[in-house]
Amino acid sequence: MKNIKYLLCSTFLIATTLLSCEDFLEEEILDEVSVDFIYNSPEGLEVGVNALYNRMRLYNSPGGDNDNLRSNVFFLAATDLGLHRTWFTPYGATEHTPARFPADKWNNAYRIIDRASAVITSARTVSMNEDDKNKLVAQAKIIRGELYLDLIRMYGNIILDTVPTTPENINDPVVYEAASQDAIFGVINQDLDFAIEHLEWQDQIGRYRQGVARHLRGKSAMWTGDWQEAANQFDAIIDNGTHSLVDINQVYGADVNHQEALFVYQKDQLLGEGDALAGGGGSWLGSVFNQRLYEKQSGSDPVAGAEVINDLDYGGQSLGWFFPNSYLESLYDTATDLRYTTYYWPKDYTSYTVNNPDHPNFGQPITEPEDNYRRFHWSLKKYADFESKLPNGNESFKDYLYYRFAETLLLGSEAHANLGENSIALEYLNKVRRRGYGLDPNTASIGVDFPSWNQEDYLEESARELAFENNRWFLLKRLGLLQERVSLYYRNGDNSTAEANDAINSATPFQPHFVNCPVPQSQIDIIGENASQFNIGY
DSSP: OOOOOOHHHTGGGGGGOOOOOOOHHSSSOOOTBBBBHHHSSSHHHHHHHHHHHHHHHHHHHHOOSHHHHHHHHHHHHSSSTEEEOSSSOOOTTSSHHHHHHOHHHHHHHHHHHOOOOOOOHHHOOOOOOHHHHHHHHHHHHHHHHHHHHHHHHHSSSSOOSSSSSTTTTTOOOOOOOOOHHHHHHHHHHHHHHHHHHHOOOOOOSOOOOOHHHHEEEEEHHHHHHHHHHHHHHHHHHHHHHHOOOOHHHHSSSSSOSSTEEEEEEEEOOOGGSSTTTTTBBOHHHHTOOOOGGGGOOOTOOOBBOOSSSOOGGSSSSSOOEEOOOOOOOTTTTTTTTTHHSSSSOOSSSSGGBOOOSSSSSTTTTOOOSOTTTTSSOOBTTTTSEEEEEEOOOOOOOEEEEEEEEEHHHHHHOOOOOOOOOHHHHHHHHHHHHHHHSSOOOSOTTTSSSOSOOHHHHHHHHHHHHHSTTTTTTHHHHHHHHHHHHHHHHHEEEEOOOOOOOGSSSEEOOOOOGGGGGGOOOHHHHGGGGGGGSSSOOO
16 A cells, blocks of 8 residues: 555655755755665665654654644643643634644654655665664664554554655555554554664664663553553663653753753754754744743833843743643642742742833832733743743744653553552652652652552652643543543633633533544545544544
């Protein structure tokens, strides 16, 4: 079977994503780039793998305001921990449909899968050092395995195709049908097992390493209920010592390429600003989740103007499209859990001082902000950028921490709990908890440690640590709790100038079929006679 037709338009996408390679640019061009070079030489395979990483950065860490951003923010914010104010409305009757829901996760995933399969298939006939070849193939395979794991978790019924698009098969007839869960996880696990075998624990920043491969293999095992395999993979990461928890202030500090990081998307304006260039596009995440305190009107001086002026110390240019909700806040011991003051901007307005140097109250606490979500609300600080972001812009070129060791420990805790190994489950869970309180993760602490393991404590601790990262939506879905928890706690806020009160926000109109995201209508139209196998309930 050949690939979905929209993929064919992006065949040989490497022309728009390659890193510098003068020899490649001098090759004879066939359909935009030289197929012979990219898929029949060692140097070409390297270029092909580099292009995969560039496309993955667009897939998970895009620049600008577009459907790529929307499709990522949905999974960060549309959970039981989120509050929506404006922009687009997750789960909305007119938004959560095949025609309107952001299509980029489905579309981009299959584009990248097609090119990963091209690297994997072509490598078989490339003459080069076998170890070097296996390492390149392993990177293509981990990317393909990761994307298929994403797709099946997001959409439920998906198409499985590992045959790359070529000039020879581009016009072959196509039959689109939903693959079995066993077949999909078979490919995922084979790809990830190969990656585990051939990737090193240490490699250059920005490349997948063995820790990521094992982390994803453990996640895959959890979706099929293979708790022993999951525990084995997470244990291997924990026991290896390459990765460990860092100080709470370092997790989302200026440099996120630390020991806790399993994988970080790299950004660098100097290498070319844009999703198709080596430096990547400027991320808007730091603005999406942050209040616009500089718009506050209360306390203005008739001559000097507002109490607060736009400054990076308070997040700079902001959008305030999504916020953490009151349920999430209720989970923290606000007096002693350092995550409350590290991962979030202060909720108490007296913690902010007048920063307008011309204002008569400069340096004093600000006056109480007016009742307006956009201007003032408890906000997420994880994606704040005090180095590369300009005060009046939304673009941040801070590296994006995507997979981290704290999640490994939490998932390992769940896996061991399902095996009845509660002592290990508690050990892993309490390591994360102790760090959150500023304690040594490896030293027991009466009064902070959980004395026993249960799922609710686990879910709450996971929320405290990993809120607004790319995991909560998937965790709730896997546990069969997505509809229940989102209906209970996720809220749609007021987009007017008033009613910044979480208690009166509207509940989410979550429908049972929302546990699977809608496949884009454009793709349903292409699928044709087997379209009924997809978008069940939509």
